[in-house]
Amino acid sequence: MDAPNQPSTKTQKGEQTRALILNTALEMFRERGYENTTMRAIAEQARVAIGNAYYYFASKEYLIQAFYDRIHEEHLAVCLPALEKERSLKGRLLVTLRLKISTLEPYHQFAGVLFKTAADPRSPLNPFSPDSDPVRRASIDLFDHIIERSKVRVPKDLRVELPYLLWLYHMGIILFWIHDASLEHRRTYRLIDITVDLVVKLISLASNPLARPLRKTALRLVAELREEGS
């Protein structure tokens, strides 16, 4: 059995074929959308037998998993340099979220399917599922980095949970963007502006010593909800 995200390719040639299929698929998804791109069409375009696509990707959905990985890479590539110039938490969050949306931009119509499958608790694409673990961790790490190198100081208990909470918040923004039919997704950018402001103020409030009991209660709730099973 292979590790979920380490596809079964032991050869350089295999790696090439895998990349070829994935690139072809993503390009076609971007151009025609997910539903309108058949596995047969992908295989044909990549000049490969249909069974071969299934050798590298267990199902059509698994191509989306690979999409997650790529989006995260692209986002990092533009986001990290931009973050160098920002020290305030507010500025850092703004930059990160705006660039996330612009990175996703070419895939907007495709993104619907993305969250459709992601919402199924039994789907491997569910952002909370084990299969998504690596990307999720990497994504949460980015928010950790955002806080770490900003000027804000937050209490330890909150500091620990904050990256995860910000990641959740950022998922909420993406969910909104998916449903956002406004021109150039202006409403999403507006939502980012407004809520980043709110979030930063809220963090500031929650960091106040007077808010300690309330913060403890809230964090206990969060911790409980994150627990698994039983």
Add this chain to the structure above:
Amino acid sequence: MDAPNQPSTKTQKGEQTRALILNTALEMFRERGYENTTMRAIAEQARVAIGNAYYYFASKEYLIQAFYDRIHEEHLAVCLPALEKERSLKGRLLVTLRLKISTLEPYHQFAGVLFKTAADPRSPLNPFSPDSDPVRRASIDLFDHIIERSKVRVPKDLRVELPYLLWLYHMGIILFWIHDASLEHRRTYRLIDITVDLVVKLISLASNPLARPLRKTALRLVAELREEGS
């Protein structure tokens, strides 16, 4: 063209066939799950041609739409009587949410698919889509009724938005329940207990005259997000 929720049945016999197919489908969904129930199997069990099922339900997904309607009816049937004995907002919310979860109980494994398709912005099953309008309205009305006949007094501006906000909150609870793998979904019931308490306190806080500016800002944000398009 037919109204989305008024299925194309002009005859009493048609209505019967429609009901037969729907009942057969829901029973099979409950017993074997959604994916494991094929349209062919439904048609066979209902002793009907497969094309006939498609005459009444545009797609397999539309059977879920009908499921929404039925769940809401069943919920009302147990909820309204129980609400007669409760006058506090807290008690009324607790009763409503607990009974909602217990009504959904038999369909837990099926519910995953439900939200999977519901999350797709282009799907007619999206709770925000026009096709879902009637059920959504009815569901929001229930929360209106909960507030109206409780003892609480809230400012007009909040009062107007509150049913919708509580409906959103209740959707969040259902989302959690879908992912809840704990025994008898204890964690969901616990979440209800904790968050109902929070929500009631929050409403109380927000109703305080001192909170007026903050409340206005928050409500403006909500109103803006509810807006459609452009």
Add this chain to the structure above:
DNA sequence: TATCCATCTTGAACGTGTTCAAAAAAATTC
């Protein structure tokens, strides 16, 4: 070089959701 074996590739075949032209049944009109 010849043999071997893991890796990669193939495409026919299966079951699925869905469509549609045609037939049957029922309702309406004359």
Add this chain to the structure above:
DNA sequence: GAATTTTTTTGAACACGTTCAAGATGGATA
């Protein structure tokens, strides 16, 4: 009650995602 129109019912046919037994490839071993 016959003719006509509307509504309902039928099932073969289509395209899709997916599976799998069989074959091809190419590097390691002898």
